[in-house]
Amino acid sequence: MSTVEVHGLVKDYGDHRAVDSISFTIAAGEVYGLLGHNGAGKSTTVEILEGHRHRTAGEVRVLGMDPAHAGREFRDRIGIVLQSSAVERELTVRESLNVYGSCYCAPRPVAEVIEMVGLTEKADARIGSLSGGQRRRLDLALGIIGDPEVLFLDEPTTGFDPVARRQSWELVERLCADGMTVLLTTHYLDEAEHLADRVGVLVGGRLVTEGTPAELMAMSPLTTITFTLPPATSAATLHLPSTAVVDGASVQIETERPTQVLADVTGAAAALGLELDSLTVRRPSLEDVFLALGGEASP
Amino acid sequence: MTQFPSSARLWFIQTRYQFFTFTRSKVGMFFTLGLPTVMLVLFNALFGGGTVDTPGGSWSVQQFYTGGLAAFTAVSATYTNLVNVVPIRRDEGILKRWRSTPVPLGVYLGGWITSALLVAVCGVVLQLTIGVTFYDLTIDLAKVPAMMVTFAVGVTAFAMLGLAFAGVVPDADSAPAAANATILPLAFVSDVFIPLDNPPRWLEVIGDVFPLKPFVNAFQDTLNPTVTGSGFNANALIYVALWGVFGAIVARRTFTWEPSTGGRSRSRRRRRSR
Ligand SMILES: Nc1ncnc2c1ncn2[C@@H]1O[C@H](COP(=O)(O)OP(=O)(O)OP(=O)(O)O)[C@@H](O)[C@H]1O
Ligand SMILES: [Mg+2]
DSSP states (O other), X not given: OOSEEEEEEEEEETTEEEEEEEEEEEOTTOEEEEEEOTTSSHHHHHHHHHTSSOOSEEEEEETTBOTTTOOHHHHHHEEEEOXXXXXXXXXXXXXXHHHHHTTSSSOOOHHHHHHHTTOGXXXXXXXXXXXXXXXXXXXXXXXXXXXXXXXXXXXXXXTOOHHHHHHHHHHHHHHHHTTOEEEEEESOHHHHHHHOSEEEXXXXXXXXXXXXXXXXXXXXXXXEEEEEOOTTXXXXXXXXXXXXXXXXXXXXXXXXXXXXXXXXXXXXXXXXXXXXXXXXXXXXXXXHHHHHTTSOSOO | OOOOOOHHHHHXXXXXXXXXXXXXXXXXXXXXXXXXXXXXXXXXXXXXXXXEEETTEEEEHHHHHHHHHHHHXXXXXXXXXHHHHHHHHHHHTHHHHHHTSSOOHHHHHHHHHHHHHHHHHHHHHHHHHHHHHHSOOOOOGGGHHHHHHHHHHHHHHHHHHHHHHHHHOOSGGGHHHHHHHHHHHHHHTTTSSSOXXXXXXXXXXXXXXXXXHHHHHXXXXXXXXXSOTTOXXXXXXXXXXXXXXXXXXXXXXXXXXXXXXXXXXXXXHHHHXX
């Protein structure tokens, strides 16, 4: 039996169908990423699994229980990081973990959790004085304080700076190594790639594809190379391939063979002693995957 | 399988945490404890030494105001406070976060209400102490049991009514207005700020129908020298308690952990997700 089972899940808000008969399963210890744009139905799906919202139709099981009718025992075994929710700003970080942790059968030690999310220096600061990213880390801390078997993370790194994002990835990886089952939502393909064993892509409430991050990347095999054309040079001098798109001075090349193309172009430039400004090499993004799936890039 | 902590223990933890959050909130402290104290000082400065006439007879202003304002403080600490804060915590998602934990609803709200009662106790003790120390307030020991029972019935009832009304307040923005727009006008016809001497009939009826005046009068009775005996006003207490039961029933139906999904929270969602 899988830890999370979703079969034919439907959610209507009035006459708007936010989630349209989606099915997926998450095995014990697996990290599953739900990927999609704003309004795709990620939060709706996750909150139905958490027991916060009621479904219109379909079957849902988490830890063998139906979240719609599950009670205290269920919530003791899951951890929830909501997309947005405040904490009493009058409390300190440590106090809030103490009081929220007190409700669980076997909470993790507070000091350990504070350390894990990197809030040691802020442990005795009032929550009202924390920055947005620090509050998000507190959200993570409150999500794991009960030592859950299943952790739901709704856009856990939104609002993080790049360093904090890396750190929280490491944290999630460490938690997963403990055998925790994780369902996370994100807008970012790189985040899903980093964290998730398997990814489902939601578009307009439908699960349009599912697979490992590598499989998703492979759906759009093109790597994008961009740079600015140096003054007084033409496409020909740099041996640009025929697929290159030149728009004024900016050049964009999409290719399946980035190493070869880069070698040709940079070789030609170097031979002439030219510097290619703003040179970037970009792997497929969520946009590219959506395009490859025949969907619209942005809803 | 490990056990959940006992409800008594959880209740204690919740009460303590709610009490701390309240005492650290400057706004709450000011309106609940500060403002009635200012009014007590003010009214005594303005009318001190005078007498008020109520149906039972004539008695001193300080007994009247201390009783009225102490009762009003108890109502501020419970009703006003809950109507103010419950919708805010609901819309900020704090209630939803609690709903994400295994805490039982009864324990969470129970702790919150117990903390509100403690605040009310602090407020009433503060008012009575100021009264005794500075304004020659006399407390008849024989009426202290009545005072305590009246207080207990009143704060419980007003806590329930606060929860009930908080459930129908549409969103956090309207909460402070909703709280004050209900309790302040009522206080004027409920012998809190001014003794009503032959008011228009309809104002008298409003005062008598809603539970504030019965509670205030019952509390004032325990400080009123013209009221003889133990000071229990059984009719008023029963009436206030019935309102409390009504509040509890309504609260059960209207309480929700979910933030409101009005236009505001949608626009907030859009803002966030940019
Ligand atoms: N409580 C609600 N009432 C009515 N409509 C809602 C409600 N919650 C969500 N919706 C609608 O359902 C759709 C899916 O919303 P949902 O919040 O699940 O999206 P999401 O994928 O989490 O988006 P985001 O990335 O912006 O968080 C949206 O069109 C949204 O407007
Ligand atoms: Mg969402």
